[in-house]
Amino acid sequence: MLIELIVSFFLLVGASFALVGSIGLARLPDFFTRLHGPTKATTLGIGGVLIASVIYFSARSAGLSLHEALIALFLFMTAPISAMLLAKAAIHRKVTTRSRVPPRFER
Amino acid sequence: MDRWLPHPLMSATIALLWLFLVNQVSVAQVLLGGALGIAVPYLTSAFWPQRPRLRRPWLLVGYVARLLVDILIANLEVARLVLGAPQRLRPTFIEVPLELTDDFAITLLASVVSLTPGTLSADIAADRATLLVHALDTADPVAVCAEIKARYEAPLKEILG
Numbered sequence: 237m238l239i240e241l242i243v244s245f246f247l248l249v250g251a252s253f254a255l256v257g258s259i260g261l262a263r264l265p266d267f268f269t270r271l272h273g274p275t276k277a278t279t280l281g282i283g284g285v286l287i288a289s290v291i292y293f294s295a296r297s298a299g300l301s302l303h304e305a306l307i308a309l310f311l312f313m314t315a316p317i318s319a320m321l322l323a324k325a326a327i328h329r330k331v332t333t334r335s336r337v338p339p340r341f342e343r
Numbered sequence: 344m345d346r347w348l349p350h351p352l353m354s355a356t357i358a359l360l361w362l363f364l365v366n367q368v369s370v371a372q373v374l375l376g377g378a379l380g381i382a383v384p385y386l387t388s389a390f391w392p393q394r395p396r397l398r399r400p401w402l403l404v405g406y407v408a409r410l411l412v413d414i415l416i417a418n419l420e421v422a423r424l425v426l427g428a429p430q431r432l433r434p435t436f437i438e439v440p441l442e443l444t445d446d447f448a449i450t451l452l453a454s455v456v457s458l459t460p461g462t463l464s465a466d467i468a469a470d471r472a473t474l475l476v477h478a479l480d481t482a483d484p485v486a487v488c489a490e491i492k493a494r495y496e497a498p499l500k501e502i503l504g
Contacts, residue, residue, distance in 0.1 A: 259425055313454070319463055
């Protein structure tokens with residue numbers, strides 16, 4: 237019962253942050269601000285769901301379940317890189333933006 | 344030694360990753376992980392000309408812990424911004440002059456900047472001396488730049504040497 241409550245808590249926290257990330261994607265005004273949603277809130281959203289998964293599977297079967305940590309690790313490694321490539325492409329294509337790109341980076 | 348075990352740190356990481364992946368610790372899996380840890384760096388050593396140095400690896404623990412706390416706090420901040428009034432945001436590009444010179448270190452810093460909410464690494468100058476950072480909402484770009492340098496770059500410099 238207690239385990240279920242804790243697992244539910246982390247699932248809800250994770251889901252809320254994932255939702256906020258998606259809302260950000262829809263509501264933010266331009267390309268670069270929209271990039272912030274998926275790289276940030278989503279990492280914490282996934283983090284919450286993964287913590288719930290670790291607790292659930294560790295409690296259900298004998299032994300600690302830790303392979304969820306790998307998902308977090310690879311997400312933390314790949315999310316910034318995809319965001320950076322998207323930003324680079326956007327600068328290159330000169331998308332309309334509310335923030336001024338420093339001229340030396342406009343290539 | 345250098346030929347068969349070109350990247351001891353990477354070997355250890357791969358062995359550890361393998362144990363996480365199979366989600367169990369047994370003699371067989373430790374041996375298999377060790378074998379992978381030797382085989383993968385050996386086969387891919389051509390892609391890794393440099394060996395990243397960790398001068399003070401123990402400081403990494405505190406750095407990662409602080410990073411996780413920062414990610415948590417700043418996520419709440421971004422949630423507030425997103426759910427508030429997005430039209431009133433003051434997004435800005437900030438040029439952060441880098442003191443780090445090693446490619447691996449710069450990659451780490453760029454990732455850290457992207458993961459901490461409110462800022463995003465967008466590009467790096469051709470001479471690798473300036474990181475272009477996009478801030479979601481800031482009134483004082485100079486302060487953001489100083490914070491990135493003091494809070495995230497300086498400890499990395501100390502850890503990686």
